[in-house]
Amino acid sequence: MFVGVDYATDGKVKYEQLASQLDALLDGEKNRYANLSNASALLNQFFDRINWVGFYLMDEGELVLGPFQGLPACIRIPLGRGVCGTAAARKETIIVPDVNAFPGHIACDAASQSEIVVPIIKDDVLLGVLDIDSPELDRFTEEDCIGLEHFVDVLVKHL
Structure with missing residues (x-):
């Protein structure tokens, strides 16, 4: 998990610590x-059982690959396509327990089995999305959704 975080600590506290560390880092x-x-x-260090974490940023009406940790990834994703494009178009977080069951899933890494995507919105403008993939089915929870949405809220202050 994350350096300096007690594994026995509940998820809400871990995410609060993560957000505080992000705020201080940036x-x-x-x-x-x-x-x-x-x-x-920071997210790559925080999570276990993931194989990709990074950002896609809005550029001329589509998502374009931004900073990330993991294997090379798809470069451009149209809005409404795949998990990232769907989350961006809806402007809402999407948790996908099994990416192979998601209509129109874009397979950048065949090892990815589940995914969470959080839109990044500042002043009602979509800046992009945070995307995290896991090689395990059903890896992400509602707790991850809440924690990552808070993480993105902190991040937006620094963009």
């Missing part, structure tokens, strides 16, 4: 790509 830095890069590295 304090004073204004460069969007540096902040997204450090955010993806």
Whole structure:
């Protein structure tokens, strides 16, 4: 899991600690790509049982690959396509227990079995999405959804 976090601590507290660490890490830095890069590295360190974590950013009406940790990924995703494009179009978090059952899933890494995607919205403008994949089915929970939405809220202050 995450350095400095007690494994016995409940998930809500872990996510609060994660958000606080993100806020401190990004304090004073204004460069969007540096902040997204450090955010993806922090999440990669926080989570176990994942194989990809990163960001897709809005660019001329589509999602374009941003900072990430993991294997090479799809570069462009149209809105409404795949899990990322669907979450972006709906402007809501999507948890997919089995990506193979998701209509129109875009398979960038055949090892990915489940996924969570959180939209990044600032001043009612969609900036992009946070995407996390796991090689395990049903990896992500409602607790992850709440914790990651809070993480993105903190991140948005630094974008």
